[in-house]
Amino acid sequence: MDHRFEKILLKIMPVMVLIPCLICVCLASRVTGLERMLDAREAYEELGYRESRLVELTGYEAEYAAHCAGLTRSLKGDASAESDKETGEEYLREAVTKADTDGDVQVNLVSGTEWDGVHKVYLTFDDGPSIYTDDILDILAEYDVKATFFVIGRDNPISYDRYNRIVEEGHTLGMHSYTHVYDEIYASTESFAADTLRLRQLLLDVTGVMPRFYRFPGGSSNNVSATDMHDLVDYLDSEGIVYFDWNVSSGDASGGSMTSEQIIQNALYGIEDRETTVILLHDTASKWTTVRALPGLIEAIQAMDNTVILPITDDTTVIHHSI
Ligand code: ZN
Secondary structure, three states, X not given: OHHHHHHXXXXXXXXXXXXXXXXXXXXXXXXXXXXXXXXXXXHHHHHHHHHHHHHHHHHHHHHHHHHHHHHHHHHHOOHHHHHOHHHXXXXXXXXXXXXXXXXXXXXXXXXOOOOOOOEEXXXXXXXXXXXXXXXXXXXXXXXXXXXXXXXXXXXXXXXXXXXXXXXXXXXXXXXXXXXXXXXXXXXXXXXXXXXXHHHHXXXXXXXXXXXXXXXXXXXXXXXOOOOOHHHHHHHHHHOOOEEOOOXXXXXXXXXXXXXXXXXXHHHHOOHHHOOEEEEEEEOOOOOHHHHHHHHHHHHHHXXXXXXXXXXXXXXOOEEEOOO
């Protein structure tokens, strides 16, 4: 009896060992297959992300080239200069520098704020939203700082998210023209009004907030407008919109040649001597150095005595260039 049982056991044993082994082999091959599928999916998603990023960057580049070409035409009165991006950048730099160095900055004082006697610094970002808006917002959140974004019109879901994030995180959403194409917005008061209303409606529809502040592309002291800037200021007045120029430029618009250290140095200029400093910065795909400079700039300002960083509000002392 025992002998028979042993025989049966000997026959069953290999089967008992073999079955789990086979199951293990099957499972291992299934796991490998799933891992491959997962890798493929991740690669596919990465590709999709890169493609969308590339499309976005290409869009910005084209828009920037058109912007520079438009500016060149305005300044030269020469339609053949349309594709001359380099020259456009050069003129843009000159226009910005001229506005920055215009020593005759008019300051209209608004008194009675809780910050009387304190140095107030306003970080203002022009030309967004861009691929860097989220990076800028992350840094501002990290340092618990509120800023002001003078945005242009971008009618797509990614930009809607960025407009909304600006508002939801307590920053001021200002206007900087819908198209930023100098030839179009500065052609007449009517075209300026149409551009402004188009942007205001977009921002109102997307965020539910009516924007009340404006920054002229090139500043109010720009010398490219075909229309008397006083007329455009009167128009903004009639709409209850307050415009802001700047009294310090970070220099981050100057063709990408500026290092983060130089941007910080420029932006800090004269803060301790002024009660109100409005710093011009940019939020565009071509201005990565601005993002790199931002933490150091905020840390330097926060280390100053009797100095605060604030978003632009109705209480902010208005900074206007002479026009
Ligand atoms: Zn601009």
